[in-house]
Amino acid sequence: MQRTIRVTIWNEFFHEQHKESIRKVYPEGIHGALAKMLGKNEDFVIRTATLEMPEHGLTDEVLENTDVLIWWGHRRHADVSDEVAEKVKNRVLDGMGFIPLHSGHLCKPFKLLMGTICRSKWRENDEKERIWVVEPSHPIAEGLPEYIELPAEETYGERFEVPTPDEVVFISWFAGGEVFRSGCCWKRGLGKVFYFRPGHEEYPTYYRDDISLILTNAVRWAAPRNFTRPTLGHYEALETVADKFAGRSEAERKHL
Amino acid sequence: MQRTIRVTIWNEFFHEQHKESIRKVYPEGIHGALAKMLGKNEDFVIRTATLEMPEHGLTDEVLENTDVLIWWGHRRHADVSDEVAEKVKNRVLDGMGFIPLHSGHLCKPFKLLMGTICRSKWRENDEKERIWVVEPSHPIAEGLPEYIELPAEETYGERFEVPTPDEVVFISWFAGGEVFRSGCCWKRGLGKVFYFRPGHEEYPTYYRDDISLILTNAVRWAAPRNFTRPTLGHYEALETVADKFAGRSEAERKHL
Amino acid sequence: MQRTIRVTIWNEFFHEQHKESIRKVYPEGIHGALAKMLGKNEDFVIRTATLEMPEHGLTDEVLENTDVLIWWGHRRHADVSDEVAEKVKNRVLDGMGFIPLHSGHLCKPFKLLMGTICRSKWRENDEKERIWVVEPSHPIAEGLPEYIELPAEETYGERFEVPTPDEVVFISWFAGGEVFRSGCCWKRGLGKVFYFRPGHEEYPTYYRDDISLILTNAVRWAAPRNFTRPTLGHYEALETVADKFAGRSEAERKHL
């Protein structure tokens, strides 16, 4: 019997409403495309939220009932309130999985969780991207071929200014001469973070089966498990260590 | 010819002024003791700064001329201004080394850089601490025996709520039953961070030769090197990749 | 629908046959106790193998049909044939999970996979061991309290001479003053390795529910997933990179 995973897909939902060419690619919004894609997994319960909703759709009630939060943002990072960004960060520290996509590497919650500026090189040049699996035994690579290829994507390039990832699952090659750590895992508090590079708004990347498989794997990997919250703060010794003399030499005892 | 390392030692300097028993241990303040200790290294140029100074003694001019910042704080973390905390974080991302000591694990700049709450268990019980070197080949362990022992220290215990360290150099054993990752390294941006656990204000920890050796090693390890700042942001392709046809099959070419 | 995991439990099965006091603790052998413990999981298919069996019970047929191999050895590491040790190593590189227990840290396959001597400090002194969870969100820690305690165990101490683990899940505290990285994860080739410290032959450690939970979690974590074997060796370019001129400046082109 499989556990249910509650997935919230957040999208700033700006480009799709303000640029015709992008609306054509994602008529239901990127969140809509992702919801349809991930909704094929019977054990996922999908919800979407967007910037313009009250509290950006990320109320306490929503966050508390989210196991994994997927995040797509780009142009309007600055319009996400600091309060909501802080709440998202805290829910991750408390166990929620977090999957920023593509330009989501510059969203407030990700930057708060990483502690760095998270920038990279980029250009829009319709270049081919080939994403290599460098850790084939990682759960997020399950079922994938040894590389996948996107005929045209926005190019990102190293140096990607993030903390050294706990695990690098994918490295991208771009036709124009760049490489990028495109699939990176970090633990933060009790939560897990997976950054995944592809998904420029002008390309139909989120309709692909291979991308669907990666995101499905990532959601399962990031979903919180049945963990025990550690006690933090003041803590009595668990046992009588006899007394202060325990573990001390004669000389030391005399000085106590 | 050795390069000079400019070290700034920051101390909240509260306990030493408000509690007689602590003043007796550190009559010149913890910063004073650390300055004397580290000042024995001819290649270190030492400066100190404290909470009550204007801008907490961490003006732009001071930060720009600091290679490694050591930080001791405890009771008055909240009194450090958000602005200064943010500046310290940014200087680390730009290459400055940062060495929070002991209860400095809860200072604002460290929490900003880690992205987590950085809490742990603790108690004050005069317990013996034995610090084991688990990476003897690490530069910070250079010259040390395989463990050092503090006759009495404040106890810290896991779970230490920090991101998985890039390197764990020391693990502590406490008489009361706890363990702690006492020497942890992280890279953040272009800067290096080393957290070192010991140094409760009631004990003369910062007069010890072994602690002096560890901090000296840590300063050398954390000092910025001659690195190249990566270009970030928009970036033209470095080369003519012929044209959009390069690296594309015939079929793909037809679609461009 | 859960996948079945085929678990082979290997035991040198020496102490239990040659020392009465140990036979009393493990009348059916350590492998017998582990088989009973892990056999409670309906999705595990358990098999055991011991040193004295032909090919130590690890024929090609057995290895090819093993998803996760658990290994307990101590006194008779040297009696394991180099050929079998090499085969075990190769099966791990090809995807099999491998879980050496306790003194299994010195078995031939583990040393081959680690590339180091894998030694540590040790003593038999009936000391209390308290095992702290340092990564509560790790799958192997699922369902555990924040520490478990063994009233008496053999003591192991750092420096544990292994490569830096990919993940440290547990750190042990021992009453006599040592610490130990007691639960360590490594990837090797397509396989996963988890070393778990407890289980001295004189103590009934492998009858405990908490140990059972850890080993069950570890088996699930180490079991191979549906990965793609990377192509290795000579490899034609996947695409016509136009020709040798692609990605080259005019000056460079002239030299080709």
Added chain:
Amino acid sequence: MQRTIRVTIWNEFFHEQHKESIRKVYPEGIHGALAKMLGKNEDFVIRTATLEMPEHGLTDEVLENTDVLIWWGHRRHADVSDEVAEKVKNRVLDGMGFIPLHSGHLCKPFKLLMGTICRSKWRENDEKERIWVVEPSHPIAEGLPEYIELPAEETYGERFEVPTPDEVVFISWFAGGEVFRSGCCWKRGLGKVFYFRPGHEEYPTYYRDDISLILTNAVRWAAPRNFTRPTLGHYEALETVADKFAGRSEAERKHL
């Protein structure tokens, strides 16, 4: 006052003697070119050794007096004796730095230290290689620009079958569509290992200033420091933990 670093450069020295076109590139052998390059550092004492010398030039005396061993091999890996390979491995575990270059990723000592097969994809196609610095603050990247470019090199491609590196300093882009973790660090025992990808025998790679800088940095990084060899094996408790009652509850005491 700088410490002296004793560097031994090992080369199988086969291609240069058997193929005219390669002799033209490296008339004094690859070891000769490397010796000249690294010999410019006044603090390095350089020695060379080749396959055909007795014990391949790696006698006990040579190994004991080597701080860092650089290794270039390709066609004749199998002709290196198992005994010498084992000795090299053991010297690394005892503190010697080890820097396998290019096809040296398949040499016996590296495979013994890694525990994996260490293979990758490859082809000889005169492709451009662009090597990106992904950890600009790493000592091995000191003084480098953010990438270096080799106009033509042998192509290597992921999946590189090695254990997850402790640190990845460089990632290569190849014109034909591959990426490769070209600069990888591992700790093994008390020694440090740095694998560096470039250096196909047909190209004058080892005459370049940027490559010279990288190898110089790598030698300094890999050179052993003044560490303490940990005590391994049986180990008495360092202190009287009072007695067996220490750290035990009343109930537990009754059972001892």
